[in-house]
Amino acid sequence: MRLQTRFAIAFVPILFAATAGTVWQASKAVHKIVIEEAAGRANGRLEELAAESVAGFEGRSESLLLPGMTAALVRENALYVIAIDPAGEILAHTNVTKKGGRYRDPLGVTVPTARPSYHEIQREGQPVLELSWPVNGKAGAAHDQAEELLLLNASADGALQNLGQLRMGIPLQRALQTERRIARELALLLLVTCGLLLGAVFLLLRGILLPVQRLVGAAEEIGLGRYGHTVPVPSATELGNLARSFNRMSVALTQTTVSKDFLDNILTHMIEPLIVLEPDGRIRMVNQAALQVLGRPADTFLGQPLDNVWPECQSALQQAQFDGSVQDREMKWVAPGGTAIPLLFSASVFRNKEDYLAGLIVVFKDMRERKKIEGEMVQSAKLSAVGKLASGVAHEINNPLGVILGFAESLLWDLKPEDPMHAPLRSIEREAVRCKNLVQALLTFSRVSKVEPEPLAINSAVEEALSLVQAQARVGNVRVVREFAPELPAVRGNRGQIQQIVINLANNALDAMHEQGTLTIGTRLLQEAMRSWVVLSVTDTGEGIPEEIVTRIFEPFFTTKPVGQGTGLGLGLVHEIVEKHGGTIEVESRPGFTQFRVKLPA
Amino acid sequence: LHGAGAVLAPADRGAPSIQVSMMPAPSATFTALKQLQPALRRIAVLSASPGYDGYIRDLRKEAQSAGIALLVQKVDGKDALPDALRRLEGKADALWVPSDPLLINEKNLVLLSQFSQSSRVPIYSPVAGLTNRGATATLSVSYKEIGRLAADTAQQVLAGHRMPSDVYATTIDLAISAETASKIGLQIPPDVHDGTLQVQP
Numbered sequence: 118m119r120l121q122t123r124f125a126i127a128f129v130p131i132l133f134a135a136t137a138g139t140v141w142q143a144s145k146a147v148h149k150i151v152i153e154e155a156a157g158r159a160n161g162r163l164e165e166l167a168a169e170s171v172a173g174f175e176g177r178s179e180s181l182l183l184p185g186m187t188a189a190l191v192r193e194n195a196l197y198v199i200a201i202d203p204a205g206e207i208l209a210h211t212n213v214t215k216k217g218g219r220y221r222d223p224l225g226v227t228v229p230t231a232r233p234s235y236h237e238i239q240r241e242g243q244p245v246l247e248l249s250w251p252v253n254g255k256a257g258a259a260h261d262q263a264e265e266l267l268l269l270n271a272s273a274d275g276a277l278q279n280l281g282q283l284r285m286g287i288p289l290q291r292a293l294q295t296e297r298r299i300a301r302e303l304a305l306l307l308l309v310t311c312g313l314l315l316g317a318v319f320l321l322l323r324g325i326l327l328p329v330q331r332l333v334g335a336a337e338e339i340g341l342g343r344y345g346h347t348v349p350v351p352s353a354t355e356l357g358n359l360a361r362s363f364n365r366m367s368v369a370l371t372q373t374t375v376s377k378d379f380l381d382n383i384l385t386h387m388i389e390p391l392i393v394l395e396p397d398g399r400i401r402m403v404n405q406a407a408l409q410v411l412g413r414p415a416d417t418f419l420g421q422p423l424d425n426v427w428p429e430c431q432s433a434l435q436q437a438q439f440d441g442s443v444q445d446r447e448m449k450w451v452a453p454g455g456t457a458i459p460l461l462f463s464a465s466v467f468r469n470k471e472d473y474l475a476g477l478i479v480v481f482k483d484m485r486e487r488k489k490i491e492g493e494m495v496q497s498a499k500l501s502a503v504g505k506l507a508s509g510v511a512h513e514i515n516n517p518l519g520v521i522l523g524f525a526e527s528l529l530w531d532l533k534p535e536d537p538m539h540a541p542l543r544s545i546e547r548e549a550v551r552c553k554n555l556v557q558a559l560l561t562f563s564r565v566s567k568v569e570p571e572p573l574a575i576n577s578a579v580e581e582a583l584s585l586v587q588a589q590a591r592v593g594n595v596r597v598v599r600e601f602a603p604e605l606p607a608v609r610g611n612r613g614q615i616q617q618i619v620i621n622l623a624n625n626a627l628d629a630m631h632e633q634g635t636l637t638i639g640t641r642l643l644q645e646a647m648r649s650w651v652v653l654s655v656t657d658t659g660e661g662i663p664e665e666i667v668t669r670i671f672e673p674f675f676t677t678k679p680v681g682q683g684t685g686l687g688l689g690l691v692h693e694i695v696e697k698h699g700g701t702i703e704v705e706s707r708p709g710f711t712q713f714r715v716k717l718p719a
Numbered sequence: 720l721h722g723a724g725a726v727l728a729p730a731d732r733g734a735p736s737i738q739v740s741m742m743p744a745p746s747a748t749f750t751a752l753k754q755l756q757p758a759l760r761r762i763a764v765l766s767a768s769p770g771y772d773g774y775i776r777d778l779r780k781e782a783q784s785a786g787i788a789l790l791v792q793k794v795d796g797k798d799a800l801p802d803a804l805r806r807l808e809g810k811a812d813a814l815w816v817p818s819d820p821l822l823i824n825e826k827n828l829v830l831l832s833q834f835s836q837s838s839r840v841p842i843y844s845p846v847a848g849l850t851n852r853g854a855t856a857t858l859s860v861s862y863k864e865i866g867r868l869a870a871d872t873a874q875q876v877l878a879g880h881r882m883p884s885d886v887y888a889t890t891i892d893l894a895i896s897a898e899t900a901s902k903i904g905l906q907i908p909p910d911v912h913d914g915t916l917q918v919q920p
Contacts, residue, residue: 180798187829197833212833213801214808 121322132315136307144300151292155246156235159287162189163233163250167283170200171254174208174280179216182209189285196245196286200252203281220284223247237289244289253277328356332363343378345371394477398422398434401476410460410483412452423479430462430479437464437477447484459484492668511556518556522549570698572607575615575640575651575717582616583638586623593632600639606719608651614694615717621687622655622713628678629659629711642719649719650700654712662706670704691715737882739869741818742774742845743858744887745781748815751858751891752843753785754911756813762787763811765803767794767821773885774817800827804834816844816854828852839903850896855905860888 166189173181186198190211200209201220210216223238235248255277331348338346347364350357384391390407394400400418408415417426424431429448437443442465449457461482469475525546532539583597590597608615619638626636637656642649662670669675671692676685691713695702700717743751752759762782766775775791782789790811794803800822807814816822816831823846832853835842841855849857868888875882893913900907 179801183798183801183830184826187826190829191825211829212837213804213830214834214837216801216805 120326121319124318124322128318129315132311136304136311139307140300140304143303144296147296147299147303148293151296152235152237152246152289155287155289155292156248159193159195159246159248159285160233160235160250162193163248163283163285165189166198167250167252170252170283171280174200174202174252175254177202177208179209179213183211183213186211186283193285193287196240196288197284198286199284201281201284203279208281240286244293246287246289248285248287249282250285251282252280254280325356327351328360332360335363335367339367339370342380345378390481390483392418392423392479394423394434394479396474396476398424398477400426407481410458410481411450412454430464433462433464434477434479437466438474441466448481459488514552515556518549518552522546522553525549569611570609571612572609573612573615575605575608575653576601576603578612578615579619579638579640579653582619583623585616585620586627589624589627590636593627593630595627595630595633596635598635598637600637600641602639602641605640605642605651606649608698608717608719610698610717611694614698618653618691618694618715619655621691622715625687626655626657626659626711629661630657631659634658643716650716651719653715653717655715656710656712658709659711661708661711662704667704667706671702736884737872737876738773738885739865739872740774740885740887741860741865742887743860743891744889745774745778746784747887747889747891748778748845748858749781749785749787751893752813753787755843755856755893755895755907756841756905757908759787759812761790761811762813762815763790763792763807764815764817765794765800765819765822766791766817768819771817771819777885777887778815794822797821797824800830804830808838811840814840814842816842816846816849818844818846823849835899836902839905841900841903841905847892847894850894850899853899854896855899855903856893856895858891858893860890861892864888864890 166185169185170182172178173185182200186200186209189195190198198211199207199215199220202208205220207215207218207220223240224236233248233250235246238245238247328348328351335346335348344367346367348360350360350364384393384402385404387404388406390410391402391404392400392407393402399420399422403411403415403418408418411418424434427450429450430446433443433446433448442463444463446462448460448462450460452458461484462479463481464477464479466477467475525542529539529542529546532542579601580599583599587597623636623638630636635658637654639652639654639656641652641654643652644650666675666677670688672685673689674685675689676687692702695715695717698717700715702713702715705712705714742748752762764775764778766772779789779791790807792803792807794800814831814835828849831842834840835853835855842849842853844854844857845859846854847857847859865888868886872882872886893911895907895911895913897907
């Protein structure tokens with residue numbers, strides 16, 4: 118329960134009880150003052166009246182008593198005035214019908230007192246202050262009931278005897294109304310004062326408790342490992358000193374202890390994908406790199422057993438728990454969309470100070486780039502080997518082939534077409550020419566390594582190459598579209614080889630479009646990781662490359678064309694040229710769209 | 720003289736004089752009192768000065784007509800009021816106090832007020848202002864009305880008409896003390912209120 122609530126529960130009733138008590142006491146005091154004031158004034162009048170009424174009492178004469186009594190009644194606005202003898206008989210009464218009766222004291226005292234007194238009574242339902250004042254005369258002057266008189270005082274002339282008493286009734290209704298009004302006003306004043314006091318106390322409490330609440334909040338933050346949390350220092354009071362000490366402690370903790378925030382930040386932002394598991398295998402934390410590779414939001418992992426969301430890692434986790442760690446397991450993660458991502462999985466357990474299992478740390482690597490590089494390296498090695506082989510073979514074959522072709526052509530000159538040897542010799546010539554073309558291609562392939570780079574404007578080089586394929590495009594009813602970016606920076610390369618790239622890619626595209634379609638040749642500038650590239654793209658609207666062969670298209674002698682129509686060296690040559698120029702080539706293909714993108718360093 | 724406002728004396732001293740009374744006409748008085756206190760059956764009249772005998776005689780005559788028993792209580796001397804009041808206790812439904820200087824003084828007003836409240840007997844009087852001193856209601860005649868009545872009477876005499884020896888005003892100023900009425904338990908009918916009553920004789 119909050120301190121303010123406790124204070125309210127404890128203090129408010131006390132405050133109100135004290136207020137009620139004060140009002141009650143004050144009312145009593147006011148009542149006493151009102152009564153005493155009224156009694157004091159009326160007693161003065163009664164004393165005067167008593168002095169004037171001695172003869173009336175002595176003579177028991179109503180006519181002597183009434184004038185003074187009625188005058189006193191008018192002056193004091195009294196309800197009644199009564200003259201009573203010591204035996205209780207009414208000698209005179211302002212209500213004349215009461216004369217001669219026995220006075221009955223409202224408090225039950227039949228014989229009235231001989232001393233001045235007053236008391237509150239009720240007469241006909243109204244509050245009345247009844248005052249009594251004794252009337253004394255000289256001894257012996259009273260009538261024959263003198264022996265009943267009370268000896269009160271003595272003087273030099275003789276003893277004074279009580280002749281009776283005067284009673285006066287003062288209405289208290291107005292006085293009590295005034296008293297009640299004072300009490301109401303007082304109660305209101307006290308309530309307002311209490312309300313203000315309460316408000317001031319609550320404000321004061323709030324002023325005290327706010328820094329305390331801030332300290333509690335900051336302590337909770339530190340309890341959660343978020344060191345360095347500080348609070349405002351309110352003033353130079355004890356609370357201010359406490360806040361200052363707390364801040365010093367918090368800063369000291371930051372400098373001496375590794376905070377949870379700090380660790381969280383490291384783990385969250387580390388480049389390597391990482392997953393932290395609870396001892397029971399539920400996922401406690403997944404960093405950003407892991408989420409990026411896995412392709413799902415964090416809330417689909419947190420709290421889930423890892424082997425539920427990634428069943429393939431179950432055995433690896435078991436082994437890690439058994440052996441303490443497991444390293445470099447190749448696994449696959451099926452990302453949303455169905456793509457299988459190759460991953461290299463490692464896991465190790467970690468323990469607390471008591472050597473109990475505290476959890477598991479899983480790290481993995483995305484192997485896609487590595488796999489790609491490995492493939493490219495294999496391809497490159499293949500091409501290099503083919504290149505060396507082609508160069509040797511070409512030189513060895515080229516000379517005998519020249520002899521075969523020369524003799525075949527010479528014999529054909531001499532033979533008539535009707536000659537039975539003419540047709541075989543023509544076949545020899547044709548196949549020899551084909552072999553010569555193949556050898557020429559091999560020689561070209563082998564000579565790629567000898568790049569002599571020069572700065573060249575790629576748009577003009579591409580334009581020249583396109584002039585060579587323009588005629589073929591027209592025959593095939595293919596529209597050629599140029600999308601050249603202006604003012605491209607120069608690339609360093611061999612003009613002929615760059616044009617060879619364009620011709621080979623364009624020829625393949627024209628073959629793929631089967632006599633109609635659009636061939637788009639484009640160039641553009643690409644800024645990538647502080648490097649500039651010029652991208653040459655060749656796009657066709659042909660049938661596309663089947664997915665199963667897309668990884669093999671750059672292999673030497675791989676072709677889908679009929680025998681005799683392709684050497685299988687075109688794309689291999691392109692790949693070789695690009696690589697020797699320090700560039701990359703990539704292909705994107707689907708039915709109706711195939712695009713080769715060649716990136717050359719600018 | 721019962722509070723004579725004017726005495727019309729002819730040149731011939733042997734001729735009877737005509738007294739214009741300051742009292743309201745007895746018939747009008749009883750009519751007004753019946754309106755104030757419909758249950759009024761017995762009324763006591765305090766009599767101290769001999770000058771009011773004629774007026775009391777006229778009252779008695781009109782009381783019979785109004786069906787009200789009239790009890791005349793003599794107050795002999797300045798200290799006789801207490802005894803007179805004690806004699807009246809339980810014998811009257813109301814008390815009529817004329818504007819007799821022997822009755823109307825400070826002490827007697829207190830005694831009358833106390834008697835009225837203790838006996839629950841209303842006090843009526845022709846003296847204006849007594850409602851502040853314990854009377855339940857006053858039925859007074861204004862000096863203006865007396866003057867007007869004297870002038871009318873003089874005109875009648877000069878015209879040769881015969882006039883009674885006492886003439887009374889029939890226009891009465893009625894004042895009621897609701898507080899006193901409430902104290903003695905008298906229910907004033909709601910249609911009766913302070914103001915000028917024009918009562919036909």
